[in-house]
Amino acid sequence: MQVVVFIAKRLVAMVVVLLLVSLLVFSLLMLSPGSILATLLGTQPTTPELIHSLEERYHLNDPFFVQYWNWLVNALHGDFGQSIQSGEDVTTVVADRLPVTLGLAGLALLLVLVIGIPAGMAAGMRRGKPFDRLVTLLTIVGMSAPVFTVGILLIYVFGVRFEIMPVYGAGEGFLGRIEHLTLPAVALATGLTALIVRQTRAATMTVMDQDYITFARARGLSRSRILIPYALRNTALPMVTAAGLMLIGAISGTVIIETVFSLQGVGSLMIESVQAKDIPVVQGLALFIAVLVVVVNLVVDLLALIIDPRIRLSVKG
Amino acid sequence: MTAETALVVAPARTPRRPSVLIMLAFTVLLIVAVLAVFGQWLAPQDPTVQDPLLSVTPPGDGHLLGTDQLGRDVFSLIIAAARSAIVGPVCVALGCVLIGGTLGMVGAYFGGVADVAVNRFADLVYALPALLIAIVVIGVVDGGYWLTAAILIFLSTPYQIRLCRSVTMVQVRLPYVDAARTIGLTSRRTLFRHILPNILPTVVATLLLDFVAALIGYSALAYLGLGVQAGQPDWGAMLAEGQSFITVNPWLSLAPAIMLIATASSVTLVGDWLYDRLSSKAVSR
């Protein structure tokens, strides 16, 4: 029952957040210099009739809240309008760009998990040893380096200096896609991996200090056989709670990485649309990202609840 | 004071002696700081002098790192850019700590409506990708350097609030705070004379983390062409310009990339080290 109330409360909060986000973005774009009209007119000489007809068609003279309300009602029906730039449905535009971004995100996630967790555990088990010190140093650099600097270094080393990896574009076909997305995914994964390594390392060190490990080691059991299950279980909670934070980092990172590697994904779409004042697309994307963040946060909270029931005590917040 | 602070639970960490690495990090920071203050006198050439006929050349011929699109000396530009790279983030970090720290401490100590309001605000900002918001806002209102600082403070303060709130919470529950109240100390005195010293390690460490975050934020925005005036030497903006000339003069983009990574990593390293030192000091006080 407690859980149901919790979820209900969170759902209400979710809707409020989404409304706030959409209203915020809508008003920002309305206030910004340079008008939608300029986008619609293109670079052509204009006439009063032309301006009038465009204003009519896009309801540019309606009061602010009427425009917002119209958009909202349509959005609730799954109609996010048409892109001012290309005339296509916003959902189509976003769906067209989504595969590249998903591929990038998936590959980066894979790298984070495959490299981050083992590296963190290995470092935690060898606390203070050269390997641990190296990993710690690398995580600090990885966490601190701006994602685009990592990208540019990768482009230089693999694309320019040694010319062994493609550094621009998204590639064709499955293998081509993976080949093209590897460097961007590495750049995107660097910071996130550092975060995961830190979490895993700390959790492993905590486990290492437990009596049962000392006991097991005294009995001559292989360390890793005992450690790995415990350490994994111990890491689960902090990792799940960090997922929300990681997602937000990943979204910002994707926007920049897609720009660095000129990938035609959702992130670069966001920048292009903000630039062109393509309100329907920016709105749709902002809402899309907000929903993603809010839903992931909700799932994270629920997972945390399942993993560690003690958290329920503090659920009321 | 000793009677009160002795009750603090010590963080289970072993203090580290400054290693070679820490010394290296301090050296990097010292160099960057010197460049930020005295850069204009140290640059081998005037970074503003243009020679467009010498547009984008590789290193050599009096230009240690080659030239940029307007034929300016890249090495001198890198030095000149140190100031704008440091000043903004320092202001953001200080602003965050002052505002966020105060709000967090006050919220945790007094509780009530203010605490709830601050918390809800933090919740909202938590749900937003800060950089994306900054891109939209700064892009839309055409923000300059200082507006960027304000927006970065606004977007990272909630993290500071949360952190200070939670560490203060821990302190508030400890007996020494009750003791202080019992003997009739004012809230202000309790907060700033007794609680603050105990949470200082966290505050200092996050000050440095805030600096790194602001450095990353500033440079990312500059990379996208936001928040920095054209022609102003800036690492992020140079990197963006250099990317299209990476085959002609790679140093135009590599040099600022290296400077950014070195500065940010050094600050993080020093922050880590300082946290360990200060927390052990707080314990032994």
Place this chain on the structure above:
Amino acid sequence: MSTRMTAGRRSWLCGLIGLTLLMSGCSSGASSNSGPGAGSGQAAGSGSGPAAGSGAAGATVPSVNIALGAHPNSLDITKHFDAVNMGTMSLFTEPLERIASDGSTTPNLATKVAEPNDTTIVYTLRDDATFSNGDPLTPADVVWTIQHVTDAKAGAQTSSLVKSVASVKQTGDNEVTVTLSHPDPTVRKNLSLVALVQNAKFAKAHASDLGTPAAVPVGTGPYQVTKFGTEAVTLTRNPHYWGDKPAPDAVTISYLATDNTAQLAMRSGDIQGALVNDATTLAQWKAIGGSTAYSSQALLSQFLSLDTTAAPFDDPHVRKAMAYAIDRKGLLQAAFGGNASLLPSLMPVGVIAPVAPSEDAANSFLDGLPAYEFDMDKAKAELAESSHADGFAVTIPYISEQPWSKLTVLNLQQNLKPLGITVTPKPLSSQEWVAAVFGHKTTSVWPMAFAAATPDPVGLGRVVTEAAMTAPGGYNFAKWAPADLQEPAETLTSSVDKAARWEAAQKILTAIATEVPYIPLFQPQYNLVLAKGFTFAETPGIMEVASGTWMNELRAG
């Protein structure tokens, strides 16, 4: 809205040409086309195919993929009018006449064009043209098309170019007559550019979404669109095409985010041709094994406009000081890698030559104009003579997506500093820039770029008139209208006398060069690169791309 989103390059934001303000043809005036005497009512040959020397010489190839500018918003020209994307549109919807870069026209869907008087154009249509859906070409289709591109009420972006069209009627089995509200020396050329004939039945059935991927216009061209995606348009042969077939069986026009992407794609053999966005990368393109670069002068002027009504630029000495303080030769290297030329006057020679006795005459006139070579001593002297001898502070905008404008402003900032002039660069998005230009809000020093829609200096008449300061579609950016130029301006837009128009053009250009309301800067090139195995029989200029003849010039092997 917004932003400079990245100063330096970001050609992913937009290609150079797409941002250009296509300058409209004139509005009022009286004349038949292409000069006096020679003949209103000229019959323009009887067509046996497109331009001479075109047609499919050589072998056919299965397909070519060419990277061309930025993704079009629409494949209906009234919703997306720019010359580069017309290179795609004119492959499946053809013009009545094809226009070339020298301003000449050749018959296409019209076998004969007659101008019996100053306000009538009679098109005789070919009887063997068939739409890709099998419908024969009828006068009704041509009538609908011309109404479509002139329909200002429906928001046709092309409408201001052909404002003088009063009515269009079918006047015979194969004849369409256009009646003008007043004589207009450029309307026939403009119609040949923008009236890409569509199947009227299809267009009417898809009135609301014409031009979107769901309803790509149906035309009579050598190709038909089989896919209009976000990253490419794919065209295959129109089985019913009436003319000589171009070499490729299929054409893909791709829109690649950056020059880097496109270069890589050409190296790996994914694309066989590309329009180069950023001229500084041309050397890298040429370095691709077996590639050939085809460069032609664009009919494009890049210049600074100075507001002559407000201090300090109301003082001619200040304006001249500005002109002397720009290192144009250096900037040509920095902004274009040397792959462009200095603009000798407000209009490039290719635009004024059609009214000059010869191109040589035009060139020698331009050579005689006062030039403002980079010279800081002269700049200092001019400023000392002005009423702002101690300098001043000014904010100069630049267009974020056009590096030349940013570099020019930064160069001015640096060079003017010792003179006590403080320049603050301010970025503008192309949208903000366009809004200001059309809103007549071009202040202080304004970076300008405009192209002549067709090769004719008619636009020159509009930058110096009183009316153009406020009228919609007026281009008097400098708010500079000397009384003695009003008559030449009128002559240029309305005279039938080629010699008189040449006289007028010289007078206006001389006055501009002396008084410096505008500082001419650069004339970019139009650079097309073909990969190994492909060549162009003739270097195509922007007009050859816009009118579709470029594909006929493509050779394999």
